[in-house]
Amino acid sequence: MMTDLRSYATFLQGLLIDQVVVAAPLTDPARLEHLLTQPAPAFYDLLTAHVDALLDTWPNGATLRPESISTMALWLGVALYHLARLHEHPDEDLFTLTQRMIAVLPVADDLATQIGYHSLIWAWIRAQRYLLATSLQPLLRDLFARSPLSAVWFLHLEVLPSPQMLSSLLTYVPVRSVLHDHWLDLGLRPAEVRRGLSPERVAASAAVGRLLDQMLALDVVWRPRVLVFYEVECMLLRQGSEEHPQWPLLEQLRLARMHGDARQRRLVERALERYRPLRTIMMTDAASLRPYIYLDVRFLEQIARLYAKSTP
Incomplete structure (x- = not known):
């Protein structure tokens, strides 16, 4: 168990410096449950580092720094880990498992969770150099459907949030400012x-x-x-x-x-x-x-x- 979780931690750490490092997939249900229910402090530190890296690029982003980050972001991170693995080593069983993992991932309906989700997706897509096998894009679309902030940032897959979700995002001045500049870009x-x-x-x-x-x-x-x-x-x-x-x-x-x-x-x-x-x-x-x-x-x-x- 520790070896698998250490590989996952290495993956999250690598994303912070735009590197994608994957080893064996995390497929054991007990190990995944352990990750969510008893995450080591190092995982909280990694999530915090990802959130800080994202918010550092936003005007006044520090004002939105969440007090806590949902451990479901770690679940999303495992899906990204598997997507990176599938990009290099296609595997039907892992594809199906990843699809099921994404299907049970709750939609981020508060800003803290959205920032947690998006910080990992943002880092992962940058580290992947925006490259992903066409066959895997449906999985990424499903992820975007659960991360509205990512959906309004990475628009090439055309997964747009509901008007109500968009409105809730735009009430935050730093979000509004960074989206304005990004859409202009x-x-x-x-x-x-x-x-x-x-x-x-x-x-x-x-x-x-x-x-x-x-x-x-x-x-x-x-x-x-x-x-x-x-x-x-x-x-x-x-x-x-x-x-x-x-x-x-x-x-x-x-x-x-x-x-x-x-x-x-x-x-x-x-x-x-x-x-x-x-x-x-x-x-x-x-x-x-x-x-x-x-x-x-x-x-x-x-x-x-x-x-x-x-x-x-």
Whole structure:
């Protein structure tokens, strides 16, 4: 038992320095129960280290440091340990066991548990260099469904939380701030657009639009924050001259249509779903855009034309 648990502790420790170190899987029910009911103090120290590593990257993240972390985060960590093992050594029995482990993992419904879950997932995905066999992605989606904070961070798998869960997350200023910046970082930059869009990046871009749409539907209080998001993005991604400004995705759509590139056009149109909430505001309350002077009117006109063409 101690050998298996020591291997798991080594795995958790390795994630702190972006390394994935796995040995034999943890498959014995008695050992798993021991891990949850009588975890050694070292495991609490490792969980705390992961939480601190995550919160250190957030503005004022220390204010959200939980007083305690659910031991279910250790259960989630075992699932990640098995996923790393499966990535290197596919095994049908271990796949089934991991699937069952994830199925009984409770959904994180409070911030402390969400931070505990997400800190491990965040470290694991970074250490994996975002690489995971396609056959294992359904397991990761199931994990995201139980870790709403991870779902709104890693958007390429398009597992979005309920509007109510999103609302509860956004009430915390550090969470709101870090998500705002992270979703902006998911904007497709000019060089990336020119190289060609990957399906994962397109999916993440579209998912941002759906999350912003959820925010608008939740409460009118979120409208100014959504507009600030688009105002900043409009400035960040603007290219070209003052007389002829361009925005990467919109320009790429124009070129794809001009050259009859149907595949590229479909990818770009999907990525541009991130702007559908902006179009909704333009149609329902155009006056609310006036204070946002850096929302270039030419950008807004292109968004309007984009959705005018796609509306039945």
